[in-house]
Amino acid sequence: MNKEQILGINYALYKNPKITNRTFNFSLINDLIEKDYVELNWQTIGYSFETRLIRMLKIGEGKTKILLWSQMHGDEPTATAAIFDLINYLQSGESQYLLKHLSIYFIPVINPDGLENFTRRNAQQIDINRDYLVLQSPEANVLKSIKSVIKPDFAFNLHDQSSLYCTSQNKPVGISLLAPATDIHLTINWSRKKAMKLIVSINYTLQELIPNHVARFKDEYEARAFGDNFQKTTPTILIESGNLSGDEERQFIRELNFYAIITAFEAIVDSGYQENDVINYLMIPLQSQEMFHIKLTNCKIETGDKSYTVDLGLNYTEIFDTTSRTLKKCFTLTNVGDLSTQNAYVVIDSSEFLFNGSLMLNHPAEIELRNEHAQIVFEWKYGLRI
Numbered sequence: 001m002n003k004e005q006i007l008g009i010n011y012a013l014y015k016n017p018k019i020t021n022r023t024f025n026f027s028l029i030n031d032l033i034e035k036d037y038v039e040l041n042w043q044t045i046g047y048s049f050e051t052r053l054i055r056m057l058k059i060g061e062g063k064t065k066i067l068l069w070s071q072m073h074g075d076e077p078t079a080t081a082a083i084f085d086l087i088n089y090l091q092s093g094e095s096q097y098l099l100k101h102l103s104i105y106f107i108p109v110i111n112p113d114g115l116e117n118f119t120r121r122n123a124q125q126i127d128i129n130r131d132y133l134v135l136q137s138p139e140a141n142v143l144k145s146i147k148s149v150i151k152p153d154f155a156f157n158l159h160d161q162s163s164l165y166c167t168s169q170n171k172p173v174g175i176s177l178l179a180p181a182t183d184i185h186l187t188i189n190w191s192r193k194k195a196m197k198l199i200v201s202i203n204y205t206l207q208e209l210i211p212n213h214v215a216r217f218k219d220e221y222e223a224r225a226f227g228d229n230f231q232k233t234t235p236t237i238l239i240e241s242g243n244l245s246g247d248e249e250r251q252f253i254r255e256l257n258f259y260a261i262i263t264a265f266e267a268i269v270d271s272g273y274q275e276n277d278v279i280n281y282l283m284i285p286l287q288s289q290e291m292f293h294i295k296l297t298n299c300k301i302e303t304g305d306k307s308y309t310v311d312l313g314l315n316y317t318e319i320f321d322t323t324s325r326t327l328k329k330c331f332t333l334t335n336v337g338d339l340s341t342q343n344a345y346v347v348i349d350s351s352e353f354l355f356n357g358s359l360m361l362n363h364p365a366e367i368e369l370r371n372e373h374a375q376i377v378f379e380w381k382y383g384l385r386i
């Protein structure tokens with residue numbers, strides 16, 4: 001089944017062409033709001049620690065209120081891009097029935113300082129999603145107070161997650177979903193139950209698009225987090241953008257966010273989700289963080305007069321260059337041994353190569369693999385792939 005058949009929507013018509021990667025800056029968002037979308041109903045709801053504007057858009061005049069916020073972690077921009085695609089769709093005239101029933105409140109960027117510096121935390125180095133109780137960051141104050149003003153019927157907390165999560169079938173997780181818990185016993189209260197049922201509808205759509213690449217985020221109570229606290233009074237859904245092979249800028253994942261959120265809007269309007277069974281939420285596999293970015297299999301290690309064969313797992317972290325706004329990958333060796341049960345985005349069979357390098361774990365990778373002619377075929381120096 002193709003995407004158009006699932007929701008009858010041609011996404012390409014609504015994709016905002018000005019956002020093309022994950023490292024857009026705050027002035028791009030500002031320009032979109034102040035120029036391209038200036039006619040819409042934006043409201044400044046507060047300021048970041050470095051006094052950047054935090055803005056919210058209201059679309060629709062319906063009775064049911066939905067609040068969505070993105071980029072609470074500044075280096076998690078995928079859903080922000082999807083929000084501008086959703087705004088295009090909602091403005092297109094194709095969605096009058098949604099706007100008749102819903103009042104949708106979008107906060108595209110709740111942590112604009114983090115966006116500007118591509119950091120998880122805000123300018124005070126506070127993780128806003130651990131600031132719900134003590135409210136020492138202006139951004140957490142804004143989000144908490146706007147929720148008490150709007151009193152939404154549903155809330156969506158939009159994030160990005162590590163690319164190393166995989167499903168129980170060892171596949172990379174494209175999207176993970178969670179109805180956050182409201183206490184340490186993971187009680188399924190009325191609002192969590194509603195969120196779970198809505199997630200079942202979202203999962204149906206996503207399974208059509210990325211079968212077996214959908215997972216449940218880890219189910220733990222975090223007393224300091226927004227989702228866990230909002231859930232106490234408002235059905236709240238966490239959507240985490242993951243990663244799929246060949247989509248490092250997460251532009252396809254952005255599209256999946258679009259479909260996931262439209263599915264939720266439709267399910268809320270037609271109440272179809274209420275028929276869903278919570279058991280189908282619990283059947284979505286939990287994810288685990290066990291993948292590698294690169295796996296070198298069958299590496300022959302020779303040390304003194306001893307030799308043995310192992311697999312090596314290499315993962316990268318992304319280093320942000322503030323001037324060029326580009327991301328550089330720094331690889332570290334994270335595991336050595338029999339890694340046959342773990343998947344990787346790239347697998348290099350090293351049985352024909354000569355290994356030379358360091359086996360120091362969690363240090364920048366220093367590895368070279370040479371062929372029978374002593375030529376270097378793969379090389380990492382100071383963690384950088386050469």
Ligand SMILES: [Zn+2]
Pocket residue numbers: 072073076159160
């Ligand atoms: Zn996050």
